[in-house]
Amino acid sequence: MQSTHAGARRRQDPDAARRTERVLAAERRIGWVAHLLDDLVAVPGTRSRIGLDPIVGLIPFVGDFVTMLVAAWIVGEAARFRLPRVVLARMSINVVVDFAIGLVPLVGDLVDFGFKANTRNLELFHRHAVDPGASTAGSTAFVLGILLVILGLAWGAVLLVERFISMLL
Numbered sequence: 001m002q003s004t005h006a007g008a009r010r011r012q013d014p015d016a017a018r019r020t021e022r023v024l025a026a027e028r029r030i031g032w033v034a035h036l037l038d039d040l041v042a043v044p045g046t047r048s049r050i051g052l053d054p055i056v057g058l059i060p061f062v063g064d065f066v067t068m069l070v071a072a073w074i075v076g077e078a079a080r081f082r083l084p085r086v087v088l089a090r091m092s093i094n095v096v097v098d099f100a101i102g103l104v105p106l107v108g109d110l111v112d113f114g115f116k117a118n119t120r121n122l123e124l125f126h127r128h129a130v131d132p133g134a135s136t137a138g139s140t141a142f143v144l145g146i147l148l149v150i151l152g153l154a155w156g157a158v159l160l161v162e163r164f165i166s167m168l169l
Contacts (some may be wrong), residue, residue, distance in 0.1 A: 014135060023129045026081065030074050030125055034118035054112035057102045064102035071095040083128045090139040091121045093146055123126050 039049040053082035056063040075091045102108035127134050 023081065026077055027122070027129070028120050029128060030077055032140070033070060033074060034116075034122040037070060038116040038119045042110065048113065050113060051116075051118075053098075053102075053118070054109040057109050057112055061103065064099055064108070068095060068099040069104070071098060071118055071121070074118060078121070078125045078129070081125075081129045082132075083125070084136045086136050086137070086143055087124055087128050088141045089143050091124055093143065094120050 001150045036051060037053040038051040040051040042049050053067045054068055072092075072095055075088060075095060078091060079088055094117040098112070098115060101115070124139070128136075
């Protein structure tokens, strides 16, 4: 009974209605950009779609840098809605991974067909902007997993340098 009463209050709250309008407008902008970069054209004979990201990415470094800036704008839009920091971190990781892999000639462009960082970030925006109380457990696990991988790689690099130095001495 209490949740029904709270729902009635939420519908009458003019700030909630304004937020909903802002969220929908931002979601349309982000959705348009994500569609443009990730899903603009159907690939004939498949269920796959391709956007400008892998096409522009064929221009070495410059193409990947330009699409990264546009993808960073999506994260900036999400930050305006005060999404949880861990969700913004996950969105940023998606952008950085897309950029870093995109730097590898041809391989990065092939990965762009499947990874679609902008579409992933649109889904994260939608989930957390529409429902500010949505669980962040998945994003927290993802970010912690990435941090553990980075720490593991750093530790491995330290061990390799140590071994190399001990071989020289």
